[in-house]
Amino acid sequence: MSEDTATRPLLGPPPVRHWPSLDLTGTDFDPVLAELMREGPITRVQLAHGEGWAWLLTRYEDVKALVNDPRFSRAAVATGQVTRIAPHFKPKPGSLAFADQPDHNRLRTAVAPAFTSRGVGRLRTRCQEMLDELVESMAADGPPADLTARVLEPFPLTTICEVMGIPEADRERMAAWTRQIVSAAGAEATARAKEGMYGWFAEEVKARGGATGEDVVSLLGAAVGRGDLTAEEAIGVAGPLQIGGEAVTNNVGNMFFLLLTRPALMERMRAEPENRARFTDELLRYIPHRSAVGLARIALEDVELHGVRVHAGEAVYVSYLSANRDPDVFPDPERVDFDRAPNPHLSFGHGPHYCAGAMLARMQTELLVDTLVDRFPTLRLAVPPAEVPWRRRTLIRGPEALPVAW
Template sequence: MTTDEQTARTAPPTPYPFSDADRLDVDPAYAQARACPALTRVQLPYGGWTWLATRYDDVKQVVGDLRFSREQALGDDEPRVQPFTHRADAMTMMDPPEHTRLRRIVTKAFSVRRIERMRPRTREIVDELLDDIVRKGAPADLMQAFADIVPMMVICELLGVPYEDRHRFRTWSEILGSTDAGESAEARMARISAANDELRAYLAAMVAKRRAEPAEDLMTVLVEAHDDGERLSEAEMVSLAWAVLLAGYEITACEIGNFAYTLLTSPDHLEQLRREPHLLESAVEEMLRVVPLTKGAFFARRATEDIELGGTLVRKGEAVLPSLMSANRDESVFPDAATMDFTRSGSSHLAFSYGIHHCLGAQLARMELQVVVGALLERFPGLRLAVPAREVVWRSGGILRGPRHLPVAW
């Protein structure tokens, strides 16, 4: 054991997350951790201590090496920021072979071809909302009138759930992602459990409806999905629909707000995209890399054997928490990593993770972000913040970053 590893292992674990997230700032502690010869030992609000992986190569190994198990990290000692433990029946928490079976069955529902067929309808949704914003006049809240609505409409159409129920989905989503410290853990757990039960009951009813009345939507695809004669169980369909609805709505809404704020507070980059619209796709990839989405790392893995990682011997049974946000700012992989460069070649970022748990909805998110950013640039050449940047109100009490309100003029 090296001196650096001995120090990391014997020193008291550092409280994590390192600090409360401030807008889109990234705590300098991540850069300090990347510069350390060993992994950093941290303690989250719930569960046992864990190693924190911050360098690109280390993070990529953790998320791609099957010796780091998601499944074995489950339980009361799972390092986490929320009081509840993750469900074992969620595909995001499974290891092969069960994960492989589910992934193989549902991947066809998220094919590039299927997502690209949605691009024209997504542009229609975006244009209708922007028309409404223009009619009502400036200033407009880009979050309430646009960013919160686009992904909800898209995901409702994709899944085949009624858009008129969107307010219920939004309430459930916000409760499930809450880390509000203003209430007791017991009270928060009760709210989260109730919201989870209500959402799953709603989706179970949708599954039953699609069995009886098939339609041209993802819920029907899940109901009919099979591989070598093996179909998804009802519980599996509900869990998948649950993940698609929450991730497809809330994460994309936050990303739209974060990207808009980033461009509106970076006039040189905004002008570059207006002047060179062919950079749109690479700009989206670069913002996915550099603009933080979460307030910290999540989804710990547990080592199934002794593994050398980042100058540290991770012993069998120890947990490792991979920080995708930190990996995407690793200077050894991305020169001048904290700086946005829309001409940066390649898209090797880890915003959608890597390996068997690479985000199923990555193509959907990319398509929506490309359509949204492109439409905003095209429709509003004079788009600007209607308040000073420091007056923008940000979300609180959750694991995701994003503006709560984003007043704009044009």
């Protein structure tokens, strides 16, 4: 990532590029990000909200290096107002996303048992049962159906509620809060949703101080009871984990839009069940997981990157989407190549902030792909691709509805 600048002078900073919040449809790559990638390994951007500008790194090796570099802090972002895509920014104290080491490991360790291979494996049978109920209900009602509303939204929501330990009576409220938070709704509506969700977690964590269960809220309650975490930290960990379940809905929605609009891909998915894990990895590399970029980091000291100086206090973003299209790592990156190997994509992040729920997300994605592909061998879009509605003014990309027939 860093370069030896002893033999050549530092370059002047590149111009600041405005990066608007685009309402993109389909699974096409963000054209602004594509242009920034062509301009060089490090550029400067101004996003739709917040203040000032930020550096952006787009190449695979640079992204991996920076997210592991302790000279760049997530915690420092929580106390400032950097340029950003989110219209409202008020990090919850104790949030895993804004913690640096060693606090990050301490917070993550408290909930780790719920997201290990053992913890996720324990849920697999129950998740398959829940998914089968949704799929059979859709099949019984007959086509056409909205795959998003009937399966892709309720299944991840129910799964994350199981993992978190949310009683069935509270799951609809939790779903409504989540949808409000991930949308780009007004500040007041978003604040009310966060107040409701975090208030619920505050009460439950307190009530489960002596819990022995393996769900997330019980683990957090026990950690607070032992003094490993403060109550504020426990709530800051719980909220983003609950909200994170929304990602599976959108990712799998993007995948099925691709499969249903590219018959050759769907045919291989149906014909080679033994290779579906590899095919799904390539879809994960290719699909647009989010709009623009995620969370910034702040340089804690001056750092030289590709011949320019990033000064202490300046914000830096990395793009996992562009890293997944780096031609030095992924030959012919604009093509969905089911035979791509190796495929070291960064769709779940990298480094200390690698997605805590990656194993759970993979398990859900595998179940959804296997179950839907096998149960509906003639699954197809019920409308022309151009008529599929897409989420607008949201931080993550995906079809708002996916009308299908079979």
